[in-house]
Amino acid sequence: MKVSTDRRLRLAGGIAASMGLAGFLAGGFLVLVLATGAGLPLGESLSDRYIRGVVLFTLEQAALSTLLSVLSAVPLAIALHRARFPGRRAILRLFLLPQALPVLVGALAIVAVWGRNGVVSDALAMAGLARLDVYGLSGILLAHVFFNLPLAARLMVAALDEVPAESWKLAGQLAFSPTTTFRLIEWPAIRQVLPAAASLVFMLCATSFTIVLVLGGGPSATTLEVAIYQSLRYDFDPGRAVVLSLLQIVLTALLVMAANRLGGDAVASFGLGGRTKRYDRTGALLKLADGAVLALGLLFIASPFVAVVIAGLKADLTRLLTEEAVIDAALTSLWVALSAGLVALLLSLPILAAIEALASSERRSGSRLARQSRRALEVTASLVLVVPPVVVGAGWFLGLRQVTSVFAAAPYVVVLTNAAMAVPFVVRILGPALATGHRRSEKLADSLGLAGLSRFQIVDWPAIRRPMGLAYALAVAISLGDLGAVALFGNREFTTLPYLLLQRMGSYRTEDAAGLALLLGLLCLTLITSSESATKLRHGSGR
Template sequence: MAAIETVSGADAALRRRMGVAAAGLVLGFCLLPLALLPVLTGIPMASPVALLADPYLRGVVGFTLWQAFLSTLLAVALGVPLALALDRLRFPGRGLLLRLFFLPQALPVLVGALGIVTVFGRNGVVAEALVLAGLPHPSIYGLPGILVAHVFFNMPLVARLVLGGLSGVPAESWKLAGQMSLSRWATFRIVELPVLRRTLGPAAGLVFMLCATSFTLVLVLGGGPGATTLEVAIYQSLRYDFDPARAVALSVLQVGLVALILLPSLGWGSADDAGFGLARASRRFDRPSRAGRLFDIGLTACAVAFLLAPLLAILWSGLRADLGRIVLDPAFQDAAVRSLSIALLASALGLFLSTGLALAASATRGGGRLFLALSGSLVLVVPPIVVGAGWFLTLRAFGDVARFAPAIVVAGNAILVVPYATRILSPELAAVSRRHGRLARGLGLSGFARLRHVEWPALRRPLALAGAFGMAVSLGDLGVVALFGNSDLVTLPYLLLQRMGSYRSTDAEGIALLLALLCLGLILLAERGLGGRRTPI
């Protein structure tokens, strides 16, 4: 309600129109090809229900949901205690540690998968340690590898979202808990548990959708038909079997399943309760016991070791490659230039759409706000591989698909940026509206003047972070380019996948390191240089 009262009628109407336009572009790009397919191509639509009569496809659907459930359960079960431990602990370098927890989301999925294989694979450090201990080593491929990879990427996400909620606890609550000398359990029950009730629903829903729509990790670590998800089945239907009707029906089935999960999760909490950035440290006055502090330190150390191991493995194996030869390779140079061009365009377009949705959400409530939230999260319901399959089949009616490939890859990556960018921008817009909205309205600031003097100073750093994060996500994406990639459209992840497929593992490790450094460098540049300092109104 506060956001509505602090935005003038004219500004609110303009922002709503911007949001409707942005939502229309997102909805059109994601849903239009699936709607046009029967008309343009004449492809008969196979019934998703009929497909479920196939025992293999029933197994694919069951495995998709089962691995997503287990991944979410593990990520939440490990991420929540980790967030509570980090909120209790105070030590030099805490901010750097929280930035480490941001890295898995900025790291290309294919690079992270390669690092996990290096650590937990047959020749990895974990395997050697188990052999020395006389214990059997389970295969990293199949369900175990998928679970390990999903925990690596999503446990830090859960921890950060919960930390964001804990950072919003009023200082008076911590003071009162300290004055009353509440025990660890009492502090958890009275102060921390209400935050978990607000944040865990959206966090678990987000992680479940990310795991249910996971493509690259399952493609690399799936290990065969027994560990295949719907997205990989869609990719196989087009790339190997070329069965368009089956691919479309699987796409509809995938969208329906994920939508059934997304819609209930929207009522579990607000995304504003937990921002996507780094949480500020709460000033706590409780006195943890020695045993409790040792538990928190041990848990944090284990989590840091788990996250650092694949990152260090990528660094170590990449440095052993001939990086000079790889950088001078024309194939690498062409892929790098193409990837950076696509990432720059996709990030700019994604920021444009996200800013429109975030500004509209700050001036909307009720059903309109729910519509904007659904539009911003649509790529979680209609994942890139489904969107790419729809456009791949639709554009075949107009000739050679390769002609349209660059534009579709840019647009697909831009849509991929939107959920993350809106989660970075929306809390900042809500906060600046609460702080300065009434004053701006009293001073008669509206239109461009309000954006310049009120929103822009607060959004400079979040926009820089969202833009760099969007470029990193686009640089590492394999979803759309996996379908549209060809000899004339090779990005760095596609080149990395080719090197892995041709068993040129040394080159693959070098490319993985260079791609990881490029993505992480973008994030550091945004945090240190591009964001500037916030200036009050």
């Protein structure tokens, strides 16, 4: 096979995979619109008081969550970067865990710490003060800050790590005060990543589903995604679901465009603390202040994990592990998650191969068409950010209802939806490694005429072998903890662990819910941390 033929085949495979992904994401919604058999009274709907309230609350809670997360992250990131102690990297690794923790488990953890019967409320009651109520806007904000504060702090630490060493040396030589160091060095570095962090957090909060579903306080605390779910699952109002889905897609598309324009690829900027050496002077008072900030941040982020473990251990884990419903839900979750992870890889690899084939053509000829086509494929890989899972599920839920049994098709729709959710993350993990491998070996591979399977074995596979395990584990963990798609399709015959956990919460079986949350959280965290460790070990053995 010729090299040119190999590139054409890679491009064809990538286009086919991207069209399949786009067709699944857009197809359900298009079928939904056609299946309703009615027009879309957008003007009338936008004047609807309930819909206006949902849109405004979606934007309000996202804006407040972003403000709290980003403002809190600034002093925390600076204290982390300035401090030097043996456990610093461990703290930065702890900041990875909220992203690996299933959102439903995180919401339960917030209730265990801040809820009416939580640790903080008990302390307030002992002091003669009123207990807290986390259901409504306050609980949603707490949960969003728990998940997004570490994310924003890591982005800012990564930005500070990129400050040239000469700047820190100059700060030490000129004996800059902490205020001057912040004004001339720290703030300019943080300011560069601040739009990216804020836009990313805002988008995550605006598309939040599970947190609002669990902690929302009724109609006054409902976001667009939860309203779509309620319109189908409880009210069965397809017309309203269509309008809400359109509004959600438009809102998310605007957010993604704003994120790309303001911040670029923020997700690629994570850092675990490099070897940056600071020479600026810190007095005892500043060290004390840094210690207080770190202690408060660590307490806020670590306490929900501790609460999940303590509450989970109080449950009858032996009974849960032998209960037929739990075993069936666990097996269902595992096969759905493993299948979704595999499908995500099978979709991502052809898209990445096509992107690299177009990048190669762009480097050789500077083709504008190749550049535009490459960007189109990159956008397609991130389409799930524009069309959220609840919208996809809503579309297929009503579309399939016209031709077959929705619940018979449920497993396949959930697997495909979860796989689509994981594709952007798999592409982000494998893409840089594959691009680096191609830049290093492309000319030699072309001169040797490597193509087809030989090129994959010699050029592609060595580049992606190390991060492949992490990409697959992340895809599996995303599917294991997802509640978006299965919330619509779940039933007695098709129950996953998150769906069973939601059912136990709804029937006030709190001990069972706590035990299931512990099992689900441990399963997801083990997948992520073990895969990351294995990846790093393979990296080390390759040096």
